[in-house]
Amino acid sequence: MEQLYGIFLYTVFLLTMGGIYAVLTLGLNIQWGFTGLFNAGVAGFFAIGAYTTAIVTTAASERHLGGLGLPPAAGIVAAMVASSIIAWGVGRMCIRLRADYLAIATLGIAEILRLVLKNEVWATNGPRGISVIPKPFEHLAEPWNQIAMLLLVVAVVAVLYVLLERVWHSPWGRVMAAIRENEAAARAAGKDVERLRIVAFILGGALMGLGGALMAHHIKFIELQAAEPITATFLVWVMLVVGGSANNRGAIVGAVLIWTLWSAAEILITGLPPEWAVKAAYLRIFLVGLALQFILQRFPDGIFRERRLRTVSSPSIKEHSPCRKCC
């Protein structure tokens, strides 16, 4: 019975982490899937979001900037604003670069952000990180605190999904696909390509900041080890590619599936004797790689393909389209 209850709690945790990764993957989907912007610096925006909410929501400490003690909701909004501003700045500098050059530029910028956060010790406590970040619903009794956190993350993902589906099927979404497929044609049709790409970059960056903020609240602690490129950039890319880029459902399924593989693979190896434990940890990484190979061979376009855009959209959607004037 206790065993089953434990597995239930682990499943709740697994889905919460998968949901947070889904937010990051949806952000990358706006940039890469919709618009074709190769952002290799997801970790940078993730870190900005996580640190912003940590500074805004923690109690006063002599170790780092902050002490505002605001509720997590305020921290999450601040995180999205901060990462949007950074994304705007990065976009202004780099957005004209072609795909592969943009990848290199964003990779470099993510590393700069990481080093700044590491060295501005007065603000971030440097390599020691920021501790005792409040977690939503943490004062509820177990398991309700964890279930409530999961529901919060699920609600965020659901709202984002609905909004992004509408965006994707709006005229704005079609312009984005046009820019991705043939930038010269979009330009010839009179679209302000540069501005539209910056907007997509900012939207994606804001979601990555949101993902970082949710992660910081979920694990109650943030330091730069949590924003290492392997788990904060490349894993997100794998999730999007496996799920199917330019498909919001694919982004979500890819995130949950890959996170489940990544996390649950460890359970399979714990039955081995302790002498094997150190080697088995690498076996787990091998297993994940093998599963990826399998999925990508089986579904070369990702599990969910990009859906053909509907040509008709309802007037109400047009009304709310953020870019009607420029389209």
Next chain:
Amino acid sequence: MQKMLLAAAAGTFALHTAAAADDITVGSAAAVTGPIAELVVDIVAARNLAASHVNEQGGLLDGDTYRLVTGDSQCDPKAAVDTGTKLVNVEQAVMVIGPNCSGATNGMAQSVTIPAGVVMLSDTATAPSISDLDDNDLVFRVAPSDAYQGRSLAEFAWEHGYRMLAVTYANDDYNSGLAAVFATAFTELGGTITGNEAHEPGKASYRAELATLAAGDAEGLALFAYFGSSGITILRNSLENALFGTFLGADGMMDNSVIEQIGADNLRGNIMLSQPASDTEGASYKAFAATFDSPGAPFVTHGYDIAFLAALAIEKAGSTDRGLIASALREVANAPGMVIRPGEWAKAKDAIAAGEDINYEGASGAIEFDGNGDVAGIYSLNMVGDDGTWTPVN
């Protein structure tokens, strides 16, 4: 694929359940992959050695097997929270030892083990912020907090006859933390701090700051800095301008380039530096070193101690109840009681069965937990020796 995984996972769970009758599981979280993977290999081996000592000498409680399940915490708080959740919930660990790295320890403690009421005992986390966690007495560590070094140096200074000192520190987390602890501890001992000034590392000269500090009647300067970024410059400025002649410092200054650049003759008898040390002459260390291949590797003594302490706590609790184990941990580690050294499981088991108090004296040190679940570190004091290198003094 999903079905395969689920089936395999279900199979693993079934195995665990079947084995649970005579296994007692303790989670062993370690950064097996990641930036310190090479160090961790030996630490995990030391933990497993402790488990095999227990199992060879009668096992836990009624002959149950002490089973350590290794989880990979990767030195990353995300990964530590993930693996901690699995150890506590899926493996149903009665206690967690590890993880490595302060950040991973902090994350796992706050979001997994404290809410679940599981006691955690780390071998490598040294960040002072871990002492401040609101932990219901569930977070322990056998690696000394960096803050202890400041106190230790203050005691050295007092013993060596210093009563009035000026303090300057590089404005970073590590040095400012050390300086604050040092100043408080020195004042508590009865000493006087004549001036306490931060300095920005990396400047070309510190004459102005030092002149201000020298205006008090200090007998010496306590200097908390990294030797390269400001420490050597401050020593040179002080000596050239005859502002200060004697210095105290911590391990950030501990480098031979200090002696090379300032000159052994200028420093001999005028500077004392503290540095973490382990008591390699102690009986406990020797008992451990006799059974382990590389006893000198970093933190392996700590790794052995946490795994052995976990077993003692379970034995003392007399059950696999997480709450009882948590409250037994301090009892088996702290004095008074019959002294137990590494490897002496059979002796400890008999003593506990006879209702005696025991006091584990670990390979890494005496291990007396304070109210925060921290231990005091062992530090050595170093001066410039006759051969022009840093030499420990007694």
